[in-house]
Amino acid sequence: xxxxxxxxxxxxxxxxxxxxxxxxxxxxxxxxxxxxxxxxxxxxxxxxxxxxxxxxxxxxxxxxxxxxxxxxxxxxxxxxxxxxxxxxxxxxxx
Amino acid sequence: xxxxxxxxxxxxxxxxxxxxxxxxxxxxxxxxxxxxxxxxxxxxxxxxxxxxxxxxxxxxxxxxxxxxxxxxxxxxxxxxxxxxxxxxxxxxxx
Amino acid sequence: xxxxxxxxxxxxxxxxxxxxxxxxxxxxxxxxxxxxxxxxxxxxxxxxxxxxxxxxxxxxxxxxxxxxxxxxxxxxxxxxxxxxxxxxxxxxxx
Amino acid sequence: xxxxxxxxxxxxxxxxxxxxxxxxxxxxxxxxxxxxxxxxxxxxxxxxxxxxxxxxxxxxxxxxxxxxxxxxxxxxxxxxxxxxxxxxxxxxxx
Amino acid sequence: xxxxxxxxxxxxxxxxxxxxxxxxxxxxxxxxxxxxxxxxxxxxxxxxxxxxxxxxxxxxxxxxxxxxxxxxxxxxxxxxxxxxxxxxxxxxxx
Amino acid sequence: xxxxxxxxxxxxxxxxxxxxxxxxxxxxxxxxxxxxxxxxxxxxxxxxxxxxxxxxxxxxxxxxxxxxxxxxxxxxxxxxxxxxxxxxxxxxxx
Amino acid sequence: xxxxxxxxxxxxxxxxxxxxxxxxxxxxxxxxxxxxxxxxxxxxxxxxxxxxxxxxxxxxxxxxxxxxxxxxxxxxxxxxxxxxxxxxxxxxxx
Numbered sequence: 001x002x003x004x005x006x007x008x009x010x011x012x013x014x015x016x017x018x019x020x021x022x023x024x025x026x027x028x029x030x031x032x033x034x035x036x037x038x039x040x041x042x043x044x045x046x047x048x049x050x051x052x053x054x055x056x057x058x059x060x061x062x063x064x065x066x067x068x069x070x071x072x073x074x075x076x077x078x079x080x081x082x083x084x085x086x087x088x089x090x091x092x093x094x
Numbered sequence: 095x096x097x098x099x100x101x102x103x104x105x106x107x108x109x110x111x112x113x114x115x116x117x118x119x120x121x122x123x124x125x126x127x128x129x130x131x132x133x134x135x136x137x138x139x140x141x142x143x144x145x146x147x148x149x150x151x152x153x154x155x156x157x158x159x160x161x162x163x164x165x166x167x168x169x170x171x172x173x174x175x176x177x178x179x180x181x182x183x184x185x186x187x188x
Numbered sequence: 189x190x191x192x193x194x195x196x197x198x199x200x201x202x203x204x205x206x207x208x209x210x211x212x213x214x215x216x217x218x219x220x221x222x223x224x225x226x227x228x229x230x231x232x233x234x235x236x237x238x239x240x241x242x243x244x245x246x247x248x249x250x251x252x253x254x255x256x257x258x259x260x261x262x263x264x265x266x267x268x269x270x271x272x273x274x275x276x277x278x279x280x281x282x
Numbered sequence: 283x284x285x286x287x288x289x290x291x292x293x294x295x296x297x298x299x300x301x302x303x304x305x306x307x308x309x310x311x312x313x314x315x316x317x318x319x320x321x322x323x324x325x326x327x328x329x330x331x332x333x334x335x336x337x338x339x340x341x342x343x344x345x346x347x348x349x350x351x352x353x354x355x356x357x358x359x360x361x362x363x364x365x366x367x368x369x370x371x372x373x374x375x376x
Numbered sequence: 377x378x379x380x381x382x383x384x385x386x387x388x389x390x391x392x393x394x395x396x397x398x399x400x401x402x403x404x405x406x407x408x409x410x411x412x413x414x415x416x417x418x419x420x421x422x423x424x425x426x427x428x429x430x431x432x433x434x435x436x437x438x439x440x441x442x443x444x445x446x447x448x449x450x451x452x453x454x455x456x457x458x459x460x461x462x463x464x465x466x467x468x469x470x
Numbered sequence: 471x472x473x474x475x476x477x478x479x480x481x482x483x484x485x486x487x488x489x490x491x492x493x494x495x496x497x498x499x500x501x502x503x504x505x506x507x508x509x510x511x512x513x514x515x516x517x518x519x520x521x522x523x524x525x526x527x528x529x530x531x532x533x534x535x536x537x538x539x540x541x542x543x544x545x546x547x548x549x550x551x552x553x554x555x556x557x558x559x560x561x562x563x564x
Numbered sequence: 565x566x567x568x569x570x571x572x573x574x575x576x577x578x579x580x581x582x583x584x585x586x587x588x589x590x591x592x593x594x595x596x597x598x599x600x601x602x603x604x605x606x607x608x609x610x611x612x613x614x615x616x617x618x619x620x621x622x623x624x625x626x627x628x629x630x631x632x633x634x635x636x637x638x639x640x641x642x643x644x645x646x647x648x649x650x651x652x653x654x655x656x657x658x
Contacts, residue, residue, distance in 0.1 A: 001469075002468070002469055002470070003468045003470060004466065005434070006463065008466065008467065010467070034166055044468070047424075047430070048141075048144070049424065049425050050145075051424050051426075051428055052145055057099055057100070057138045064099075065096060065168065072466060074410055074441065083410075083441075083466050083467060086099075089099050090096075090098065090099060090102065090168075091097055091098040091099050091102065091104070091177060092096070092097045092099065093095075093097075094095050094096070128262055128271075142235075143237050143238075144238065146239055148235070151193055151194070152193070158193075180193075181193075181194065184190075184260060185190040185191055185193050185196065185198070185231070185271060186191045186193065186232070187189075187191075188189050222356055236329075236332070238332070238333075245287055245288070245326045246287070252287075253284060253356065253365075255354070275288060277287050278284075278287060278290065278354060278356075278365050279284040279286040279292070279325070280284070281284055281285075282283050316542055330517075330519065331519050332520070336521065339475055339476070339514045346475075347472060347544065347553075368475075369475075369476065372474065372475060372553050373473055373475050373513070374472070374473045374514070376473060377657075378654075378656070378658070379656045379658060380654065380655040381622070381650075381653050381655050381656065382621070382651065419655070423612075425612065425613050426612070426613075426614070427614075427616055427618065450598055450629065450654075459654050504638055504647075518611075519613050519614075520614065524611070527570070527608045528569070534569075535638065557569075559569050560566075560568065560636060560638075561566040561567055561569050561572065561607070562566070562567045562569065563565075563566055564566070
């Protein structure tokens with residue numbers, strides 16, 4: 001498994017579907033399409049200007065909303081994951 | 095529902111109308127058209143350089159003025175919302 | 189009425205006239221035309237790097253000099269106003 | 283009169299002449315032409331990162347050297363002035 | 377051998393293979409191809425704003441994931457190495 | 471005479487010659503031609519983020535090496551001088 | 565001799581050879597060709613945000629690896645040297 005470095009997060013995108021489990025509908029024609037994803041692992045943690053570790057706001061298994069085209073795609077054991085910076089996560093889906 | 099991450103805010107745009115409830119008239123030919131919106135949810139909070147949580151200036155149900163083209167559009171249960179950074183909100187309408 | 193967010197200021201531009209009340213003459217052919225305006229409302233206040241509220245230098249009813257093309261125009265009850273960042277105000281007219 | 287905002291300074295350019303009072307000769311073909319000017323008023327003062335007021339290095343009536351094309355021109359009672367940021371002043375002429 | 381300067385790291389890329397030892401499969405058509413590598417040496421250490429040495433998150437012999445095209449290639453005794461900034465390492469492979 | 475403002479320095483370029491007094495030879499075809507100069511006056515001093523005056527590293531009469539095309543040229547009593555930022559001085563010639 | 569200003573370093577590039585003394589082979593077709601060099605003199609020292617002198621990581625006679633095209637070339641007594649910022653040095657060759 002991959003432990004993301006710094007303030008990065010490893011996520012798994014949800015399958016594309018018209019109406020998601022969270023009741024979130026993602027229109028086809030949106031300029032900047034957000035997409036649901038599950039947080040698989042948070043990173044080793046970034047550091048602020050004083051060298052203090054920054055806490056993550058998201059945690060494992062959180063359902064999050066991310067931009068469709070951000071991050072770096074990796075494949076682990078045949079499955080697709082994405083490594084994104086936590087600040088590129090738009091929100092947490094309750 | 096979505097909890098925006100960091101200093102982001104979830105808003106619902108007001109219907110386009112010539113004369114809004116707050117007496118705010120938005121001309122058609124303005125270069126950068128601002129638009130009324132309602133704050134639906136504030137985010138998890140950003141952090142300043144010392145890692146201290148930054149308070150939100152806006153709160154739920156505030157009527158605010160935002161730029162017409164900023165933010166990321168999302169649809170929840172068939173309704174349109176926008177996730178914007180709080181610093182892109184121009185003002186609060188009393 | 190609108191309460192500008194952060195270090196923004198709501199202003200009303202003075203009518204264009206050759207010789208203003210303050211004796212300030214604004215030439216037609218200036219490259220970057222400044223323009224007189226009245227401060228209608230100061231914002232909720234910006235914050236410095238330590239999260240401390242920054243005081244406004246201008247206050248309500250101050251006559252100020254701003255760049256002609258800066259800010260965002262809004263109409264309230266049929267009158268034109270502009271929301272500008274305080275640091276885009278060039279000076280206060282005594 | 284105008285009180286410049288922040289770290290700005292109100293200056294009056296010296297008349298163009300071949301040999302200035304300070305013995306400073308300004309060549310016609312210099313790529314970036316500096317020009318003599320008199321400080322008419324210093325601003326309300328900028329603030330450093332800790333919110334502390336920054337002192338001005340120049341003061342009223344100082345003869346200074348500025349770039350010919352910087353700043354914003356304003357006319358007060360028929361006379362031309364320029365509002366420049368203090369850090370765009372190249373030097374003080376003794 | 378080379379001791380990288382500052383927050384840089386000396387790495388040796390893994391041989392290109394379809395299925396790596398860590399079970400990490402790297403698709404041919406990924407827009408930004410990440411690639412496995414081994415950390416050979418960490419640098420002399422960067423410094424934060426207060427001049428304090430920043431610890432490395434990776435250490436010698438860590439298997440890491442880096443962007444395929446980042447860093448500077450060097451050859452030592454006929455073998456290819458890469459010098460990358462630690463913040464360009466995407467994650468550590470357990 | 472001119473007192474440069476902030477961290478600026480007033481210098482006088484050395485005459486162009488193939489082999490300078492310091493044994494420094496400046497090739498004609500160098501991409502970025504450095505050039506010898508004499509420090510005539512240091513500025514009023516810049517300030518760091520805490521508002522503390524920054525000391526100058528160079529002092530009057532130092533022979534320095536600067537980029538040939540940097541700074542702003544001024545003429546004083548018929549002689550050419552240049553005002554440069556101290557950080558654009560490459561080195562001091564012993 | 566030249567004393568570089570600030571965090572700059574004066575270096576002398578090693579002669580181009582296929583296999584260097586340190587066993588470092590530099591391929592002809594590398595996109596960004598690094599090159600061996602000897603540190604001849606470190607600078608007067610940079611300063612961090614608090615005005616404290618930053619120590620140099622490299623010292624005189626260190627063999628270092630730098631980018632082939634960085635820095636400013638100078639000739640001293642007929643020999644070629646380069647002035648580079650210390651942070652553009654990739655590593656120290658042991």
